[in-house]
Amino acid sequence: MANRTLPRLLQTPAVILLLFWMLVPLGMTLFFSFIRYVLNSLNRPEWTSPSFDNWRGFGNYAFVWNNDGFWLAIYNSVFMVCSIIILTVGLGLAIAVLVNRSFPGRGIVRVLLISPFFVMPAVNAVLWINMILDPVLGLQGLAIGGINDLITGLREFPVLGAFFSLWPELEPISFRASQTSAVAVIIMVTWQWTPFAVLIFMTSLQSEDQQQKEAAILDGANAWSQFVYLTIPHLARPIAIVVMIQAIFHLSLYAEIEIVSRGNGNKNLPYLIGEFATNNIGAASAAGIFAVILANIIAIFLLRMVGKTLMD
Amino acid sequence: MAVVSQNTTFSKVFWPAVAWSVAIIFFFPIFWMVFTSFKTDADAVKPEFLFFFTPTLENYTNMTENYDYWRFAINSVITATFATIFALVVGVPAAYAMAFNPSRATKDVLMWMLSTKMLPAAAVLYPMTFLTKNFLDIYDTHFLIIVVLCLINLPIVIWMLFTYFKEIPKEIIEAGKMDGVDTWGEIKDILIPLAWGGVASTALLCFIFCWNEAYWTVRLTTTEAATLSKLIEGNRAPEGLFFGRLSAVSTAAVGPIVVLGWFCQKQLVQGLTFGAVK
Numbered sequence: 245m246a247n248r249t250l251p252r253l254l255q256t257p258a259v260i261l262l263l264f265w266m267l268v269p270l271g272m273t274l275f276f277s278f279i280r281y282v283l284n285s286l287n288r289p290e291w292t293s294p295s296f297d298n299w300r301g302f303g304n305y306a307f308v309w310n311n312d313g314f315w316l317a318i319y320n321s322v323f324m325v326c327s328i329i330i331l332t333v334g335l336g337l338a339i340a341v342l343v344n345r346s347f348p349g350r351g352i353v354r355v356l357l358i359s360p361f362f363v364m365p366a367v368n369a370v371l372w373i374n375m376i377l378d379p380v381l382g383l384q385g386l387a388i389g390g391i392n393d394l395i396t397g398l399r400e401f402p403v404l405g406a407f408f409s410l411w412p413e414l415e416p417i418s419f420r421a422s423q424t425s426a427v428a429v430i431i432m433v434t435w436q437w438t439p440f441a442v443l444i445f446m447t448s449l450q451s452e453d454q455q456q457k458e459a460a461i462l463d464g465a466n467a468w469s470q471f472v473y474l475t476i477p478h479l480a481r482p483i484a485i486v487v488m489i490q491a492i493f494h495l496s497l498y499a500e501i502e503i504v505s506r507g508n509g510n511k512n513l514p515y516l517i518g519e520f521a522t523n524n525i526g527a528a529s530a531a532g533i534f535a536v537i538l539a540n541i542i543a544i545f546l547l548r549m550v551g552k553t554l555m556d
Numbered sequence: 557m558a559v560v561s562q563n564t565t566f567s568k569v570f571w572p573a574v575a576w577s578v579a580i581i582f583f584f585p586i587f588w589m590v591f592t593s594f595k596t597d598a599d600a601v602k603p604e605f606l607f608f609f610t611p612t613l614e615n616y617t618n619m620t621e622n623y624d625y626w627r628f629a630i631n632s633v634i635t636a637t638f639a640t641i642f643a644l645v646v647g648v649p650a651a652y653a654m655a656f657n658p659s660r661a662t663k664d665v666l667m668w669m670l671s672t673k674m675l676p677a678a679a680v681l682y683p684m685t686f687l688t689k690n691f692l693d694i695y696d697t698h699f700l701i702i703v704v705l706c707l708i709n710l711p712i713v714i715w716m717l718f719t720y721f722k723e724i725p726k727e728i729i730e731a732g733k734m735d736g737v738d739t740w741g742e743i744k745d746i747l748i749p750l751a752w753g754g755v756a757s758t759a760l761l762c763f764i765f766c767w768n769e770a771y772w773t774v775r776l777t778t779t780e781a782a783t784l785s786k787l788i789e790g791n792r793a794p795e796g797l798f799f800g801r802l803s804a805v806s807t808a809a810v811g812p813i814v815v816l817g818w819f820c821q822k823q824l825v826q827g828l829t830f831g832a833v834k
Binding site for chain 2: 358492
């Protein structure tokens with residue numbers, strides 16, 4: 245086993261490729277974040293190409309930091325990520341426990357449940373915002389129109405009609421509006437990622453100690469306390485992993501935002517960076533570095549958890 | 557009634573019924589998309605044809621005409637396939653070395669590889685555009701998309717392969733060494749056949765991730781190398797005019813992958829949690 249050269253050689257391509265992939269663009273982002281760099285400028289054409297002469301120090305960072313849009317984007321990012329995580333973990337736990345028993349057609353139920361996860365994000369967003377959530381032509385609009393028609397019909401009846409005429413006409417919700425577009429994104433991403441949580445919790449539930457559970461039943465523990473005192477502690481680690489992986493994925497949501505409302509009301513950090521990048525590269529790069537810092541805070545915890553099981 | 561036994565008739569019927577209902581609700585949007593794809597564009601928005609209508613295949617037969625579907629589909633197949641192949645070509649030797657000849661640095665190298673996956677794509681959007689457009693002149697080429705897809709999935713590929721290879725007893729590889737088999741032989745004749753299931757599911761998962769990728773494939777292409785993600789995103793707001801044909805093209809874009817996905821549910825858990833949940 246003296247030969248250490250060959251194993252190292254075999255890893256080299258992967259390491260070099262990833263090193264380039266990480267260092268070159270990130271290094272450029274770091275550089276651009278410290279200079280004045282715009283794509284179009286009539287007055288200052290010298291700012292349109294990257295150069296050390298246009299050094300701005302932390303000026304871009306200050307610009308981004310003092311930009312109201314930046315804080316709104318941070319707020320939107322955090323709001324959407326937290327909502328999605330709470331919903332997917334809650335639903336995921338409930339469904340995983342529900343499916344973790346044998347019943348007829350369990351295999352088909354699993355297949356149906358996991359399917360949304362494989363739908364590409366662009367299709368997910370187009371499908372939901374048009375065919376399901378659209379206030380006029382989507383299922384939402386049709387359902388609300390149907391209920392309104394039904395109530396109008398019921399108003400014709402004697403006696404009961406007086407009661408139903410008190411009912412207001414229902415208004416469909418427009419999910420492209422600035423107040424609701426973030427909710428639309430939360431709904432569609434929750435739909436897509438709940439299966440992921442279900443799958444992981446289900447895998448983990450299969451290794452739950454059944455004897456302990458039987459002992460608990462003998463001791464008179466009901467289903468709820470079994471869940472709280474046995475299942476939840478058993479799932480602590482998978483839950484933490486689901487939370488962190490989703491945090492990392494959803495902090496960079498993009499396609500859904502673009503398709504739902506082009507950032508109107510749900511602009512998150514990646515979308516804001518994309519907007520800056522249409523002209524102000526300095527600001528886009530500074531905002532990018534903030535995004536890297538935000539992602540790293542979460543990544544450190546995740547890596548620590550994953551690392552624990554690495555070499556056992 | 558303090559003990560809720562799992563064997564009462566009520567719970568035997570009730571909970572499976574709930575599970576089935578939940579599954580149907582979750583699958584409903586996909587069903588609705590497939591269902592709508594058999595309606596004409598005009599019928600698709602009429603409430604009176606909500607459930608009963610004359611099915612038609614015209615949305616599928618006109619898909620090439622309406623969306624140039626096959627061009628995007630072929631681009632998706634090419635980029636995802638080659639990205640997966642390259643990721644395996646680079647990943648298998650690396651994972652082999654790490655699993656069978658680990659050094660003190662191996663753990664750190666693996667963790668570092670994983671950390672590259674956590675770099676927000678938006679942060680390096682402009683440098684990537686700048687490099688590929690102005691510097692390397694490979695913007696909107698298949699080559700670029702293949703390389704990018706390969707690199708963003710390489711950490712997951714290596715991790716998955718590593719967890720599979722680790723399960724193989726070292727002695728088998730050592731025995732091969734004793735018999736004078738060289739490294740290439742070890743990988744080709746001993747490792748790959750033994751870990752065939754693992755390698756195949758890694759490839760499958762990598763392919764699915766490549767197919768569904770929607771940031772770089774949209775940002776780094778215009779027409780030449782545009783994939784299905786780009787096609788769908790380009791038709792994002794039909795305002796109800798083309799629900800039928802849009803459903804058909806969406807079904808064609810996700811159908812094969814959803815079916816592939818059914819076959820690697822279990823691997824998905826390992827792949828996405830980097831082996832931390834088994």
